[in-house]
Amino acid sequence: MIQSPRFPPLLTGEVVSRHTDPFDKAVSRAIAGVDSGTIFYSEAPDALRAALVLAPETPLEEAILAVYVAQVGLAESLGALAPPEVPVHFQWPDRIKVNGAVCGSVRFAANVSDPDAHPDWLVIGIDVPFIPASGEPGENPNQTCLYEEGCVDITPIALLESWSKHTLLWLTYFMDSGFERVHNEWRPRCDTLGKMIDYPRPGLFVGLDEKGRMLLREGVMTETLSLIKFAEHL
Structure with a gap:
């Protein structure tokens, strides 16, 4: 018994049941009015799949920054549990x-897409594989899983517990003092920062600018890209 x-x-x-996507469940329950702070999760042993429902009190442009909070929370939880x-x-x-x-990866959705609109809810999901989804280990060098990286002593439930604690801590920092502290923690963990990229x-x-938007330079032009563009539209 888990x-x-x-x-x-x-x-x-x-x-949620093994055949239910926690993110989809979180969205449907958020639409119905579930309490903020509810985490929907799967007990599947091959991956951590979980989704957190939030009820932001700010416009979407600011609320979407919680996606960075969830990423920092995941990085810190892996840092605490994985080999150094x-x-x-x-x-x-x-x-x-x-x-x-x-x-x-992370996924996110809200019930609005206008940056100035106040969302009723924001759902942030994470999906972290523990074992290879298919094929032989190392078959795709650009994809990995935790067990292939020596994290054999971590369980999805342990990572879920740790992620929830670290994410709540960083949500508190974010709500108390804004994006700067989150940004300072996120920035050195972004391995494409300062590099030429093909995606998006x-x-x-x-x-990132002070609103968490990507600053992308092409020639003499610099444009901004918001996380809002990558939210799942319902």
Whole structure:
């Protein structure tokens, strides 16, 4: 029997069936009016799949910055549980990387898409594979999973517990003092920062502005790209 995860104060958990996507469940329950701070999660042993429902009190442009909070929370939880030589990085806008290869992603959705509108809810989901989805280990050098990176002593439930604690801590920092502290923690973990990239479009990834938007330089022009563009539209 799988032990139920322990969540920090202000957060509660609700398990979903093996055949249900926690993100989809979180969105449907958010639409129905579930409490903010509810985490929907799967008990599947091959991956951590979970989604957190938030009820922001700010416009979407500011609320969407919680996606960075969830990424920092995941990086810190992996840092606490994984062997010390296992580096965790981000690839904007939504990829998690372990030892230089993609190892999971974040998803996010809200009930509005206008940056100035106040969302009723924001759902942020994470998906981190523990074992290869298919094929032989190492078959795709750009994709990895936690067990291939030496994290054999971590379980999805343990990572879920840790992610919930670290994410709540960083949500508190974010709400108390704004984006700067989150940005300072996120920036050194982004391994494409300062480099030429092809996705989401070609250019030099200069950094993030104070609103968390990507600054992408192509020639003499610099444009901004918001995470809002990558939210799942319902």
